[in-house]
Every structure is written in structure tokens, then in C-alpha cells.
Amino acid sequence: MSSSAVDAPGQPEVRITTGSGSINVIAEARADVVAEGRVDVQRAADGAVEVVPQKGSRSMTVRCPEGSSVTVGTRSGSLQLEGRFGAVRATTLSGSIAVDTAQSVDARAMSGKITIGACSGACRLKTKSGSIRLKSAGSAEVHIGSGSVNLDHVEGSVVARAVSGSVTVDAGAAGPVLVETMSGSITVTLPPNCRPNVRAKSMSSRPRVECESGDDCDVKVRTMSGGISVRCR
Amino acid sequence: MPVTSQDTVAVSDVLTGAVAFTDICGFTEFTAVRGDADALQLLAAQERLVRHCLPPGARVVKELGDGLMLWFPDAEAALLSTLALQDEFEVESSTTELPLWVRIGLHWGTPARRGEDLIGHDVNIASRVVDVAGPTEVVVTDQLLSQVSALDVLVGIDVEELGPVVMKGLPDPVRLFRVARAWLPT
Numbered sequence: 203m204s205s206s207a208v209d210a211p212g213q214p215e216v217r218i219t220t221g222s223g224s225i226n227v228i229a230e231a232r233a234d235v236v237a238e239g240r241v242d243v244q245r246a247a248d249g250a251v252e253v254v255p256q257k258g259s260r261s262m263t264v265r266c267p268e269g270s271s272v273t274v275g276t277r278s279g280s281l282q283l284e285g286r287f288g289a290v291r292a293t294t295l296s297g298s299i300a301v302d303t304a305q306s307v308d309a310r311a312m313s314g315k316i317t318i319g320a321c322s323g324a325c326r327l328k329t330k331s332g333s334i335r336l337k338s339a340g341s342a343e344v345h346i347g348s349g350s351v352n353l354d355h356v357e358g359s360v361v362a363r364a365v366s367g368s369v370t371v372d373a374g375a376a377g378p379v380l381v382e383t384m385s386g387s388i389t390v391t392l393p394p395n396c397r398p399n400v401r402a403k404s405m406s407s408r409p410r411v412e413c414e415s416g417d418d419c420d421v422k423v424r425t426m427s428g429g430i431s432v433r434c435r
Numbered sequence: 436m437p438v439t440s441q442d443t444v445a446v447s448d449v450l451t452g453a454v455a456f457t458d459i460c461g462f463t464e465f466t467a468v469r470g471d472a473d474a475l476q477l478l479a480a481q482e483r484l485v486r487h488c489l490p491p492g493a494r495v496v497k498e499l500g501d502g503l504m505l506w507f508p509d510a511e512a513a514l515l516s517t518l519a520l521q522d523e524f525e526v527e528s529s530t531t532e533l534p535l536w537v538r539i540g541l542h543w544g545t546p547a548r549r550g551e552d553l554i555g556h557d558v559n560i561a562s563r564v565v566d567v568a569g570p571t572e573v574v575v576t577d578q579l580l581s582q583v584s585a586l587d588v589l590v591g592i593d594v595e596e597l598g599p600v601v602m603k604g605l606p607d608p609v610r611l612f613r614v615a616r617a618w619l620p621t
Contacts, residue, residue: 217598217599219599219601219608220601221601273597273598273599274598275598275599275600275601275608276601277601277602277603291596291598293567293597293598293600293601295601295602295603308595308597308613310567310569310597312566326569328569343569345460345536345569345570347460347461363460363536363570365460365461365464365536366461366464382534384461384464384465384468384534385464385468405532426465426468426469426534427468
């Protein structure tokens with residue numbers, strides 16, 4: 203299989219787009235950006251490395267240095283980013299998005315699940331239908347139209363909105379935490395002995411708040427239809 | 436048959452300016468849970484706040500179900516007005532039972548006028564940009580941003596590139612940016 207490459211030592215900015223087709227990006231110990239198949243890899247005027255298919259649309263695999271900041275987009279297809287990245291921006295109209303490790307993530311899917319491993323900074327995720335799973339992040343801002351949201355651990359601020367679907371958040375002590383659903387249950391878990399200032403409102407049932415009240419962090423949870431639970435680990 | 440002046444778009448019917456689309460996320464679900472009367476209240480709240488924030492020369496082109504199509508003759512005013520609009524939506528959402536989770540897409544171009552309506556490729560782009568935005572977000576194209584020449588307009592505003600984004604029906608990727616307040620109004 204043919205491949206093309208551009209020298210890119212350090213932590214380059216890499217932009218990858220295809221009309222349709224899945225994109226697999228692998229960050230590894232290397233000093234260039236390589237793409238397999240009939241793909242052009244070139245330097246853009248702003249210094250970023252651009253990867254585009256030679257004709258129309260196709261799936262592709264791109265290898266880049268660890269720590270690369272990657273902007274990746276496809277109209278139809280999944281996006282998978284393996285390894286350790288800098289800033290990640292990913293968009294797909296139809297397909298899933300998966301990112302192993304990044305400094306920051308902005309991932310937007312119209313239809314498809316989003317799975318993020320570790321994001322040390324800000325993590326912004328949006329999908330119209332599917333599910334969102336975030337293992338750890340510095341802060342999180344997520345929105346889902348239909349489907350479940352699981353934020354396994356977010357150290358800082360959390361904003362999560364779901365039109366239809368449950369939201370589960372394990373938050374740090376700093377907060378603030380804002381979770382709203384139109385239809386779907388909300389579960390917020392805080393660190394042991396955290397004494398949050400909780401404002402909880404459900405139009406369908408009585409919220410369960412099992413933490414001692416205080417001013418350690420602000421927690422605001424609202425749902426039009428669904429249960430609410432706020433507790434400490 | 437020769438082409439007559441009536442077959443072509445007259446120069447005076449091509450406008451230069453910003454087209455915005457708004458969309459209320461979850462409107463269908465809201466209506467199902469809360470009923471038609473509350474849905475009407477939600478739409479009325481959106482329209483009231485939009486009309487309050489529109490600068491001189493801007494207008495609501497048309498209603499599109501739970502969304503609106505807006506026209507702005509000035510890019511800076513469009514940017515600042517849509518951010519102000521999101522501030523208003525946020526305040527309304529937090530102080531009432533009306534979840535105005537509105538997303539906004541904004542693009543600069545040269546749409547053609549068809550009566551009171553606007554049509555054309557640039558309108559289509561704007562309508563796709565709003566699909567990329569999340570609730571409470573304003574997402575703009577690089578064409579819009581390049582029109583915002585006064586640097587002081589962008590003071591206090593975070594501009595974050597989302598990258599060249601491939602969108603439905605558009606042959607080429609479009610560079611999009613998320614714009615937001617660098618601070619939250621108190």
C-alpha cells in the first residue's frame with residue numbers, strides 16, 4: 203500500500219478531512235505525519251499538516267507524533283483517535299467518535315456515540331443521538347439529544363444537558379455542577395464529606411439529596427421528567 | 436429563447452450581510468411533556484427576546500417551526516447581538532420553567548431576496564452551521580469572522596476554531612468557529 207509523509211517534529215497541528223469514510227488517527231513516537239493509501243499529506247500556509255484524499259472520499263489511517271493537535275472531520279464515518287494527543291477537534295455527521303487521551307477535546311456527532319478516555323483539560327461533547335461516555339476530564343460540557351451520558355470523573359466544572367436520556371456524573375469537590383434534562387434521571391456523585399450547595403428540582407418526583415448541605419460547591423440539577431439523586435461517595 | 440431580465444436575479448436583489456438560524460433543542464420533547472400551551476409560551480419567549488436584541492436594520496426573515504431565520508446587515512452587530520441573545524436565553528431559562536436551549540449558526544454572504552424571504556447558497560450554509568452548534572452556543576463561519584474588522588469588538592469574546600467541518604449537502608469543508616463570552620454576565 204502506498205503512503206505519503208511530511209516531516210513534522212514536535213507536536214504539530216494536523217488537519218484531516220474526508221467527504222465520507224472513517225478516519226483512524228494514531229499518535230505514536232515518530233517525527234512525521236504519514237497517511238496510507240491514495241492520500242495527500244501537505245503543509246498548509248499556516249504551517250499545519252493537511253491530510254486529504256486524492257479523489258472524493260475514502261477511509262484513511264493517519265499516523266502522527268504523540269501530542270499532535272488534531273482537527274478531524276468526515277461527513278459519514280467513524281473517527282477513532284488512538285494514543286496521546288494535544289487538542290482534539292472532531293466532527294462527524296453520522297458515526298461514532300472515540301478518543302484515547304487528549305489535553306482538550308471538542309467532539310461533535312449528529313448521530314453516534316462518543317467515547318473519551320482521559321482529557322486533562324476542557325472536554326466539550328455533543329451528539330444528537332447515541333451515548334456519551336467520558337472516563338476523566340478537567341472540565342466537561344456535554345449535550346445529548348437522545349441517549350445516556352456517563353461522566354465517570356470530572357475534576358472541575360460540569361455542564362450537562364440531555365433532551366431525553368439519563369445523566370450520571372461523578373464530580374470533583376470544586377464544581378460547579380449544572381445538569382438539566384427534559385426527560386431522564388440525574389445522578390450526581392460527589393467526593394466523600396463534600397458539603398455542596400444543592401438546588402434540585404424535578405417536576406415528576408421528589409429529589410433525593412443525601413449530602414450534608416454546605417458551600418463547598420454549587421450543584422444545580424433540574425429535570426421536567428425523571429428522578430434526581432445527589433450523594434457523596 | 437433569450438434570457439430576459441425577469442429570468443435573472445437583479446443586482447439590487449442580492450444582499451450582502453449575515454444570515455443567522457436559531458433552533459430550540461428539545462422542542463418536540465418539551466411539547467410532549469408540557470403540552471401545547473407551554474410550547475407556545477416557549478416560542479413566544481424566544482421571539483420576544485430575539486426582537487429585543489435585534490439591532491437597527493436587522494430583522495426576523497421567517498419562522499421555521501421552533502427556529503427563526505434572521506438577517507443582519509452588519510457582521511459585528513450580528514455577532515454581538517447573537518451573543519447577547521444567548522445571554523438573554525440563559526437568564527430566561529434559569530429564572531423560569533422555560534428551557535430555552537437555543538443554538539445559533541451565523542454566516543456572512545450574499546443571499547438573494549425573494550420577496551421578504553432570502554434564498555441561496557449562503558442561506559444553505561447558515562442553515563447547516565446551526566446543526567453543528569450545541570445549545571447555548573453561537574457558531575460562525577470564517578466568512579463572518581473575517582468581516583469583524585474592529586479588534587475591540589472581540590475583546591471579552593473567546594473565539595475557538597472548530598476546524599474545517601464537513602457538512603451535509605456542502606461539497607467543501609467550511610471553517611467554523613465557536614464564539615462565546617470570555618466572562619459570564621452577572
